[in-house]
Amino acid sequence: xxxxxxxxxxxxxxxxxxxxxxxxxxxxxxxxVVWYYEHDKPIFTVAQRENCNLVFNELGDDxxxxxxxxxxxxxxxxxSVDDILENGSVSEPHGRxxxxxxxxxxxxxxxxxxxxxxxxxxxxxxxxxxxxxxxWDIASGTVTRLSSLFDIMxxxxxxxxxxxxxxxxxxTG
Numbered sequence: 001x002x003x004x005x006x007x008x009x010x011x012x013x014x015x016x017x018x019x020x021x022x023x024x025x026x027x028x029x030x031x032x033v034v035w036y037y038e039h040d041k042p043i044f045t046v047a048q049r050e051n052c053n054l055v056f057n058e059l060g061d062d063x064x065x066x067x068x069x070x071x072x073x074x075x076x077x078x079x080s081v082d083d084i085l086e087n088g089s090v091s092e093p094h095g096r097x098x099x100x101x102x103x104x105x106x107x108x109x110x111x112x113x114x115x116x117x118x119x120x121x122x123x124x125x126x127x128x129x130x131x132x133x134x135x136w137d138i139a140s141g142t143v144t145r146l147s148s149l150f151d152i153m154x155x156x157x158x159x160x161x162x163x164x165x166x167x168x169x170x171x172t173g
Contacts, residue, residue: 006029009029010028010029011026011027011029012026012027012028013026013054014027014046015043015044015046017042021038022038023036023043024036024037024043024056037054039058041059042058043056043057043059044098045057045099045100045101046101047101047102047109049070053071053072053073054070054071054073055068055070055103055109056068056069056101057099057100066082066083066096066097066098067080067081067083068082068101069081079138079141083096083113083143097111097134098113099112100112107137107138107139108135108137108138109135109138110146111133112133112134113131113132113134114131114132115130115132115148115150116128117155120156121155121156128155130148131149133147133148134146
């Protein structure tokens, strides 16, 4: 057994993705699996609503998008929204979502996203990625950008050498 110490809660809810299983797992304080939900795509971050439903981000399909969804404990999808438009492109203005699900009042969910902007750096236009905070209004099915790092930082000045790296998962500049 690799776990040590005393747990804070009697159950621990985890997003779990490996070569044999993608989904959500609940383990008790003895690390026994007491509930699981197997999914067909990797899940990143999960939160439990007061009604016991689960809200999470999932990696999308081969087009590269992401989805947020709410499921009941039996696995039934209650609500879902993705960032792929009908024409197959990643939706704007919110772009890809990634990591974190913060349940908010009034049936809203905050998650992290990112946007790519062309920035003038030393007289050369370069694509730069900046994180955003997105709000999913579950009742209306809409996603709204609440904040962007580009709004509070100057991408031409507030940078390191890593800002010039190209390639990677969704990093393009």
